[in-house]
Amino acid sequence: MTQTAQSIATVNGDKADRDIAGQEYLAFTLGKEEYGIDILKVQEIRGYETVTRIANAPDFIKGVVNLRGIIVPIVDMRIKFQLGEPTYDQFTVVIILNVAGRVVGMVVDSVSDVTTLSPEQIKPAPEMGTALNTDYLIGLGTIDQRMLILVDIDKLMSSAEMGLIEKIAA
Helix, strand or coil, X not given: CCHHHHHHHHHHCCHHHHHHHCEEEEEEEECCEEEEEEHHHEEEEEECCCXXXXXXXXXXXXXXXXXXXXXXXXXXXXXXXXXXXXXXXCCCEEEEEEECCEEEEEEECEEEEEEEECHHHEXXXXXXXXXXXXXXXEEEEEECCEEEEEEXXXXXXXXXXXXXXXXXXX
C-alpha cells in the first residue's frame, strides 16, 4: 500500500466510516492458528532472510535487517507467543509493519489472504488462558467455518515487554 493511500485512509478512516464498510485484515498463520492484523498497518510482505543478531535482546527479537537504509527490528511471533520452536522454510515470511511511525518486522509461518470483516463477524475475545494475552486482542473474526484471532498490533508492539516503540498516546 502506498504512503498516500495510508495517509488518506488515516485521514478519512474514522472508526465509524470503517465499521460501515467492514475492516480488512491480513490473515497469517502461527502453528495451527490463524491470526489477523489491520491491513492498514502493513507496509510490505517479504520472504524471511538472515538477520543481524543484537546482543542482550530478548529471544523473540531475532535481530535487525537493513531495509532500503532503514534498520528494522525483526520479532518472531512464534517465540513471542510461546508456540514452540520456529522453523524457517520457503513459506516463512516477514510482515513489515508501520506502527506508530516506526517500522517493525514480524516473522510468521505464512500469510494466507486479506479478509474483510463486518462488525457482526467480530466477537469479543474470551477471558481465558490463551497463548496471547487478551489485552492485545481485538476479538475473534468468524468467516464460515474459519476463525481469525484478531491482534491489536499497535498495543502489542508498543507494550512494555516489547520495548520497541514508545507508548502510543491515548
